[in-house]
Amino acid sequence: xxxxxxxxxxxxxxxxxxxxxxxxxxRDNLGxxxxxxxxxxxxxxxxxxxVDGLTVKSCTVLALxxxxxxxxxxxxxxxxxxLHPVQAAFRSEHGLxxxxxxxGMVMAAVGVLADNxxxxxxxxxxxxxGNLCRCTGYHNIVQAVLKAAESGPAAGxxxxxxxxxxx
Amino acid sequence: MSILGTxxxxxxxxxxxxxxxxxxxxxxxxxxxxxxxxxxxxxTVAHGTVTEVDASAAREAPGVVAVYTAEDLGDLQPVPPPxxxxxxxxxxxxxxxxxxxxxFVGDLVAVVLTEERYxxxxxxxxxxxxxDPLPAVVGTAAAATDETVLFPEVGTxxxxxxxxxxxxxxxxxxxxxxxxxxxxxRVAAAPLETRAASAAWGEDGxxxxxxxxxxxxQAQGQIAGWLGLDPKLVHLVTPDVGGGFGAKIGADQxxxxxxxxxxxxGRPVRWAESxxxxxxxMLQGRAQDQVITIGGDRDGTVKAYxxxxxxxxxxxxxxxxxxxxxxMLMAAAVYxxxxxxAQATCYATNGTSIGAxxxxxxxxATAAAERAMDLFAAEIGMDPADxxxxxxxxPFTEPFTTSSGATYDSGDYAxxxxxxxxxxxxxxxxxxxxxxxxxxxxxxxxxGVSAYVEITGADSGHxxxxxxxxxxxxxxxxxVLTGTSPHGQGHATTWAMLASEQLGIPxxxxxxxxxxxxxxxxxxxxxxxxxxxxxxxxxxxxAVELVEVARKRAAELLEANPDDLEVDLANAGLSxxxxxxxxxxxxxxxxxxxxxxQTTFTANAPTFxxxxxxxxxxTDVESGKAVVTRLITVDDAGxxxxxxxxxxxxxxxxxxxxxxxxxxxxxxDEDGNPQTxxxxxxxFVSATELPSFELVEMATPTPMNxxxxxxxxxxxxxxxxxxxxxxxxxxxxxxxxxxxxxPATSMRVWRAVREAQKGSTN
Numbered sequence: 001x002x003x004x005x006x007x008x009x010x011x012x013x014x015x016x017x018x019x020x021x022x023x024x025x026x027r028d029n030l031g032x033x034x035x036x037x038x039x040x041x042x043x044x045x046x047x048x049x050x051v052d053g054l055t056v057k058s059c060t061v062l063a064l065x066x067x068x069x070x071x072x073x074x075x076x077x078x079x080x081x082x083l084h085p086v087q088a089a090f091r092s093e094h095g096l097x098x099x100x101x102x103x104g105m106v107m108a109a110v111g112v113l114a115d116n117x118x119x120x121x122x123x124x125x126x127x128x129x130g131n132l133c134r135c136t137g138y139h140n141i142v143q144a145v146l147k148a149a150e151s152g153p154a155a156g157x158x159x160x161x162x163x164x165x166x167x
Numbered sequence: 168m169s170i171l172g173t174x175x176x177x178x179x180x181x182x183x184x185x186x187x188x189x190x191x192x193x194x195x196x197x198x199x200x201x202x203x204x205x206x207x208x209x210x211t212v213a214h215g216t217v218t219e220v221d222a223s224a225a226r227e228a229p230g231v232v233a234v235y236t237a238e239d240l241g242d243l244q245p246v247p248p249p250x251x252x253x254x255x256x257x258x259x260x261x262x263x264x265x266x267x268x269x270x271f272v273g274d275l276v277a278v279v280l281t282e283e284r285y286x287x288x289x290x291x292x293x294x295x296x297x298x299d300p301l302p303a304v305v306g307t308a309a310a311a312t313d314e315t316v317l318f319p320e321v322g323t324x325x326x327x328x329x330x331x332x333x334x335x336x337x338x339x340x341x342x343x344x345x346x347x348x349x350x351x352x353r354v355a356a357a358p359l360e361t362r363a364a365s366a367a368w369g370e371d372g373x374x375x376x377x378x379x380x381x382x383x384x385q386a387q388g389q390i391a392g393w394l395g396l397d398p399k400l401v402h403l404v405t406p407d408v409g410g411g412f413g414a415k416i417g418a419d420q421x422x423x424x425x426x427x428x429x430x431x432x433g434r435p436v437r438w439a440e441s442x443x444x445x446x447x448x449m450l451q452g453r454a455q456d457q458v459i460t461i462g463g464d465r466d467g468t469v470k471a472y473x474x475x476x477x478x479x480x481x482x483x484x485x486x487x488x489x490x491x492x493x494x495m496l497m498a499a500a501v502y503x504x505x506x507x508x509a510q511a512t513c514y515a516t517n518g519t520s521i522g523a524x525x526x527x528x529x530x531x532a533t534a535a536a537e538r539a540m541d542l543f544a545a546e547i548g549m550d551p552a553d554x555x556x557x558x559x560x561x562p563f564t565e566p567f568t569t570s571s572g573a574t575y576d577s578g579d580y581a582x583x584x585x586x587x588x589x590x591x592x593x594x595x596x597x598x599x600x601x602x603x604x605x606x607x608x609x610x611x612x613x614x615g616v617s618a619y620v621e622i623t624g625a626d627s628g629h630x631x632x633x634x635x636x637x638x639x640x641x642x643x644x645x646x647v648l649t650g651t652s653p654h655g656q657g658h659a660t661t662w663a664m665l666a667s668e669q670l671g672i673p674x675x676x677x678x679x680x681x682x683x684x685x686x687x688x689x690x691x692x693x694x695x696x697x698x699x700x701x702x703x704x705x706x707x708x709x710a711v712e713l714v715e716v717a718r719k720r721a722a723e724l725l726e727a728n729p730d731d732l733e734v735d736l737a738n739a740g741l742s743x744x745x746x747x748x749x750x751x752x753x754x755x756x757x758x759x760x761x762x763x764x765q766t767t768f769t770a771n772a773p774t775f776x777x778x779x780x781x782x783x784x785x786t787d788v789e790s791g792k793a794v795v796t797r798l799i800t801v802d803d804a805g806x807x808x809x810x811x812x813x814x815x816x817x818x819x820x821x822x823x824x825x826x827x828x829x830x831x832x833x834x835x836d837e838d839g840n841p842q843t844x845x846x847x848x849x850x851f852v853s854a855t856e857l858p859s860f861e862l863v864e865m866a867t868p869t870p871m872n873x874x875x876x877x878x879x880x881x882x883x884x885x886x887x888x889x890x891x892x893x894x895x896x897x898x899x900x901x902x903x904x905x906x907x908x909x910p911a912t913s914m915r916v917w918r919a920v921r922e923a924q925k926g927s928t929n
Binding site: 017019020024027028031033034035036038039040041042043044046074075077078083087090091092094096097098099100101102103106121124125126128129131132133134135136137138139140141142143 | 441812
């Protein structure tokens, strides 16, 4: 079947099997491999992306369910070579080690800050409960989200759709 | 100013944060164009005899290129056990044949090659496998009876035994003796990236294998051996690796299988496992049943200590078989105990094979010793911190050999404990605990204290050496090749810092490469907290040697006396003493003639990081739920090169320790069926279950390497696990509870309180 969506500001139309998961569509068909798959049970959040401004676990969404939607992945977060405030804070606070959870964690953090621009330590932890990390013990991830919050509302926003490009 | 000791942010991160790292399943290497997907058909029965494998329907399924069963393996010989002293009968088949036995849920029975990823799952479901179940052997107690023997040709489930029983009079001179059976449970390493491998054969008859692993060179040798290939024909590459924690040490049979399949199919092959496959197929950790006995006098002096270990090796014994020897070596822990006895017996069971997991043998030693100290303290009515202080090895700067045979390099255990107790506000915590107990609060406070020492940089099959190559290029950039194998530790940054310190080249201009056996044929990988003290020391040594090579050349070019030249860091080169900026840069020298150094650093001996942790928990005594509210830690790893990254290692380690102490356990039912084979079932520790950590600094340099660095990768786990367990026990100790096995779940705590109230000892 055909599926169309805007991914990181670009209009994409592709042929997919109906059962194709959004995560596999992004990775295998669109080559956006920053989005990782870490479990089969919607538990780890490594595959977290933004669909129409909400964080979703893309391993539990069919590509077809994103028909007509605006999808943002980690690759679409920085603009003109400038790190997004959450990306910058993950770097300055050493919020990543092996990097496998990072893509989903960063997207989830943007979602947390969109809902709550000034979270407490505990609120950040609760907001990221669905995203697992084995390396950092979450300490520096929480610090990074708190740091990103200092940069204001931009930390909870994704870049708006750029000009449409026909695939 | 020296760059060493400063908080340099990682050079790896800009790419990781914008494009994402490139893990094995992300590869778009042109050699993998048109790759087939491998999907393994695994046993769903823990122990049984295969009576039928019918792949005929699967072979007709859409997209299927081939299905291999045991009949299709040609000359492939079963993989011998990985340790020379193991009985050859423990060999693992590539695919279990009809008439053969499966030995765990996840054992390989068939493999499917398909054009597309999803087609593989469909076709694998269509392979009919019939297995006649045999009684399953779950745990070491069942294994030890030999009522059911896993490998009849071996004749026993006993895989190995180390040490002798303690003499009968071992505790004869003790006023008080406490003994207890405790469990250091089986846990999953659970790196976020599951196992994955790809392989492509070239026209030159060589195969390139990409896989997620902690040491390319070791994996290359193993795979070549299993496939009967000259190692020179195997080019092994480890792309970015999404965590390992010990479980990615050594090749897995699936990796070699992918290479073999690519050869058979005449096309490249890719494999990336699912999480549920990973939770049964990937090496797991710990899995020790222990009996601890501690004896001493009522003044708090410990006179004798015994640790008896029964190690569950899982179905096919691997590296987990020798890890109890590290437990035995470290049995004496931080204590100056006159008599220490340690002994271990290892058994095959119908579980997943056991390998290394963060700490690998040492956390089990520390957990045992710390439980013993707590039990002894409770028995004589002494504060657990005081009992520890009374029995610590006195501060030492010259090597000290313990009663269990380890020679520690340097340590001051009392200082570590004092620092952490002060930072925690120990006296006030005890006062608050007393108030809550007095009031009979529902939420009681528990305070756990641990002290630890561990061995890092031990010989893990590669000696205590590591190599480095350093080249400065004419454009002023530099390249470091290392035999270590980072998978989150940040070597690209730290190794660059070590070179920058000597050469003045900014870290951004230094590229660190690893994990490619064509470019780096030798290397020990990253495991056992060895990397900085051996691999980092090798980079430091290479930089120092490169300066000397450059000095001789510069002296000739400048017609100067080499002794009159000094390193001019600001200009990334050499200048005549006292006149910076007047000399010649490394880049200019490199333009004149290749400027490159290859070197090997050999450590004199392993190092012994140490520390002390305080965990504070609040336990709801009615529900049994314990919540960790504070974790305060001293982790002394000698000189710190990059505090930002060292703290990150501590954080991650601490969290994994909390996970084991409170939550995580791999469980089987009586038939050997895994009960925890997804992340929905396995309680992987999450952000909500942890506080932010309070780290206290302490750095006692080691004399074993020029950096003064000890290992830091595993220390946090080793310290936090017993501290948290102890805190949970302590929170209900006033109700009569002496011990709760890990994981100290709500159910276990609730039961322990109930049992204590009924008057039975626990």
